[in-house]
Amino acid sequence: MQDTQDNIKLFGNLITVSGIFCLAVALLLLINYWHIRQTKPLETEALKSLVQQFQADPESEALKKDIRSLDLLARKAFFTSQWQIKAGALLLLFGAIAFATCLRIYHTMKARILEPLIDGVDSKVTRMLSQRWILITGGLLLGSALVVSFLTTDYLKIYEETGTVVQAPAEPAVKVAVVDKDEKTGRQKTEDGGQEDGKTVVGDAGALVIPAKAGTSPLSSAGVLVTPAKAGAPSLNTDFRNNHPSFRGPWGQGISYHTGIPVDWDGPTEKNIKWKVALTKKGNNSPVIWSDKLFIAGADNESEVVYCFNRLDGKLLWEQDAKDIPGSPAVPPKVTADTGLSAPSVTTDGQQVYAIFATGDILALDMEGKRIWAKSLGVPDNHYGHSSSLICWKDKVIIQFDTNKGGRLLALNSLTGEISWDTPRKAKISWSSPIMAEIDGKLQIITTSSPTVAGYDFDSGAQLWAIDCLSGEVGPSAAFADGLVYAANEYARLAAIKPGPTPVIVWESDEYLPEAASLAVSNGLLFIATSYGMFACYDSKTGKKQWEKEYGQGFYGSPMIAEGKVYVMDRSGAMHIFKVDRTLTSLGDPILGEKSVVTPAFADGAIYLKGEKSLFGIETIRQQKK
Amino acid sequence: MKWLKIILFLLPLLLAFSDLEAQQRFPKPEFHTKYTQPTPTTPEPRGVGMEFVDVLVLLVVLSLTSWFAIKKRSRNGILLLTVFSAIYFGFYRNGCICSVGSVQNVALAFADPKYVISLYALLFFLLPLIFSLFFGRVFCGAACPLGAIQDLLIYKPITIPAWLRKTLGFIPYLYLGLAVLYAATGTEFIICRYDPFIGIYRMNGPHLMIYLGIAFLLMGLFIARPYCRFFCPFGAILNVFSRFSRRHLSVFPTKCIQCKLCTTACPFEAIDFPDEEKTKPDTKSNTRRFILYMALIPVLMLAGSWIGSKSHVFLSKAHPDVYLAELLISHPELKTDSKNIDIQTFLASGKSLETLVAEAQVIRDKFYTGSWILGAFLGLVIGLMAMNQIIFRRREDYQANKGNCYSCGRCLDYCPVE
Ligand code: SF4
Ligand code: SF4
DSSP states (O other): OHHHHHHHHHHHHHHHHHHHHHHHHHHHHHHHHHHHHHOOGGGOHHHHHHHHHHHHOTTOHHHHHHHHHHHHHHHHHHHHHHHHHHHHHHHHHHHHHHHHHHHHHHHHHHOOOOOOOOOOSOHHHHHHHHHHHHHHHHHHHHHHHHHHHHHSOOHHHHHHHHHHHHHTTTSSOOOOBOOSTTTOTTOEEOTTSOEEOSSOEEOTTSOEEEEEOOSSOSSSOOOOEEEEOOTTOOSOOHHHHTSBOSTTSGGGOSEEOOOOOOOOOBTTTTBTEEEEEEOSSOOOOOOEEETTEEEEEEEOSSOEEEEEEETTTOOEEEEEEOOSOTTOOSSOOOOOTTTOSOOSOOEEOSSEEEEEOTTSEEEEEETTSOEEEEEEOOOOOOSSOOOOOOEEETTEEEEEOOBTTBEEEEEEETTTOOEEEEEEESOOOBOOOOEEEEETTEEEEEEEOSSEEEEEETTTOOEEEEEEOOOSSBOOOOEEETTEEEEEOTTSOEEEEEOSSSOEEEEEEOSSOOSSOOOEEETTEEEEEOTTSEEEEEETTTOOEEEEEEOSSOOOSOOEEETTEEEEEOTTSBEEEEESSSSOOEEEOOBOSSOOOSOOEEETTEEEEEOSSEEEEEEOHHHHHO | OHHHHHHHHHHHHHHHTGGGGGSOOOOOOSSOOSOOOOOOOOOOOOOHHHHHHHHHHHHHHHHHHHIIIIIIOOHHHHHHHHHHHIIIIIIITTTOSOHHHHHHHHHHHHHOTTOOOOHHHHHHHHHHHHHHHHHSSHIIIIIOHHHHHHHTTOOSOOOOOHHHHHHHTTHHHHHHHHHHHHHHTTSOOHHHHTOTTHHHHHTOSOHHHHHHHHHHHHHHTTSSSHHHHHTOHHHHHHHHHHTTOSSOOOSSSSOOOOOOGGGGTOTTOOEEOOOOGGGOOOHHHHHHHHHHHHHHHHHHHHHHHHHHHHHHHHHHTTSHHHHHHHHHHHOGGGGGOTTOHHHHHHHHHTOOHHHHHHHHHHHHHHHHHHHHHHHHHHHHHHHHHHHHTTOOOOOOSOEEOTTTOOOOOGGGGGOOOO
């Protein structure tokens, strides 16, 4: 008996000891776990700064050595703690087994006959209680499921439904709201569809006769030269060359024909900043210039506005709202801040300016800001916001309208807003802008999207060629030079395409791919700016990389070529200027002092930049004195 | 590009072990070294022969448990088998595959014709059910590694009021329904994901899993087998099957002498006491209630299926594709979040949002069907559980409840009858 008592005591103590042991180990493990969660050995400041230094000086052996040893230390620490966890778990397991075994023995030894339970519980009461609680719990469960089901948002359905909303007004039979028809004093429609006023004439072929920029002095107010463009001769005419009529310049090709562009300025100290005006509404669109007028757009939840500035002094000449448009949504669609409600750049043919917004509202204003027509194309089903810029030529305004509901390319009559043609495209949603080019004597509109890069006949809208080579969410627009079309997108590839009835990819690469910035080609060289800060130059004929340069900031704005230089602005607002050359020759990195995601516009002797908050007119003093 | 492919390949793994994100990962060095990365190797699956060793072991354990419980009436025999199962199925086989989780394989095999269930998984599912149909829950008694670890750590079990026990007994059916729904829609194997003891058996895994296991075991010191009683979805099926068992463990070998000695034996309160005269229900009112329940059950099922169908939207949000599609629709700005690996991988795949939404819609449709069936099932369970409370079976002896008894054999030693 005494023996049993002793044993009971012994096992009782063993239980306590093993129990405390288990608890202690568990606690240590817990602390270890917390510790690991808190520390990130590879994200220490020391390592980060070493890596940063290393990036600046990639050849330094000493830095390599330091990084290696720090890295090794971190790994050692990590694996030691792993080992600790393993060992701790094993200890805990053995402790638990000891605990359980002692417990069992202790209980067996202590076992005595317990006083039997008297049936004190009234089974009737229990049964009633059970019924009640089962029903209550079940009811509560079903009830809360119902409540939750009413509280959950069915995003898929919203997606489908907004899709339907988009589809309805997107039919071709959209009403055109021609505003101020009667007020168009001094501007009457001629029978052949042309317009006449004191300054502009529309020829019978629809070719616009437009005010050309005058003189070489960038500061002189442009006189109005009437330069008729011959019908049927699609070559980029001098009026367009002498202006910056759309996103990425004439025909959207990423090339400006202006000269004397400044390469040196400084936003914060206002060096060479001729003028600077604060923007009132957000808009990630790029400035567009005709003669002395500079156009931008902006929008917020209240209104969508087109602004016209005098590019010589930065004075606001006029602003015009896009209001009272039938079919325009009461509430603007949900867009991301990155894109905004006014991402597409406006376009102008020197006679009118055209603007489109994320609401699908499109309007045409004359150069004085008077509305000529406006219509709604239906809210584009676009989860970031519609961002494809407009382009115009002759009598047409071209809209690349690729939404989640499918792709379309539309041409509206620039005088009436009526649809000239509407070509459905085999394309998923895209954010790129159409460009124009003359290929084999035919004027074509070239678009990029997922998966297709395609060319369309400007006059009929017929698809002339197409090749599937992109994927993902396509933002960069194409470039064209020397008979080759260039297209690229992040996660897809960069391809040089020989267009034609059976287009072929001449070369391709996937080393550096842009996410938003379009391509620019000049002089046998192609330039790419990626959203992660890489700027690279390729041989446009062979695809051989010529040089590359990395920046801490990514590029959203597109590179532009002017005067044998390539201008590209990173998101911090620093412009990087290089010589268009096979070797890397940097010509400066002037800064704006504000973040920027847009593409510059040019005029002779001047560059126009748009930051997050302001619009800048930049000229070099030398140019001013001219 | 290469990295993207690797990320793409890793995504399913990441999704499955998203809790592991918290652990450290070491990126490749920042610069070139002479070190060549070894090609990763995939561990060989357990050989077919070995799989059948597992099945054989299970068969032997089940047979021995039945023999110990019914013929031999030996608690020690069952205890030994329990220890063996904890070691073999638990620590050695790492708790995988277990019969509890096999429910999901079966559900998926039914729902997805492309999924071929292995014979191994099927046998692990069927054997315990077949045995329970004949001998009661002998699987729970000694073969189940989850039950074993809990059984071995019962310290001072407390009594839980009967109404509470019965009410909580609803959870396993809910868990079962959800597990089948999620498995059949190809969403996830939630039983495996939230298995509290796997982490302990493997001595590895997401920390939360391990702490959950420890919490269950600590709770189990006082509330005997908490997971078995109030969560286990396989137990819910075994419970039903076992009620039909012809030869079930009996507390007394030949005859109950009403000594009441076994009343304190069962830590799970699975011994039914004889009915006292005074608690005998009034037949008339009981019949009325019975008819009421008979009418109520279809109503509950209808309500359940309606609510179920309404709930399919939020239930389906657990599916990775639906989740991703909704995330992209509701927060398009996340596209630029380079840290969101799900979204980045999706973007890298070149798939359009439209396709993703279409796929998500297909899954959601499946959820619609699944959820209303689940709702109807739960309505039925609620009704039957409540109705069960008015069904009166005459009982004169102290006897193990065939549904709830785990055949652990504890009570056998208490009965003085030879
Ligand atoms: S109830 Fe479930 S977990 Fe418990 S022993 Fe039975 S099958 Fe295993
Ligand atoms: S065998 Fe006895 S003690 Fe074990 S669960 Fe069944 S009734 Fe309870």
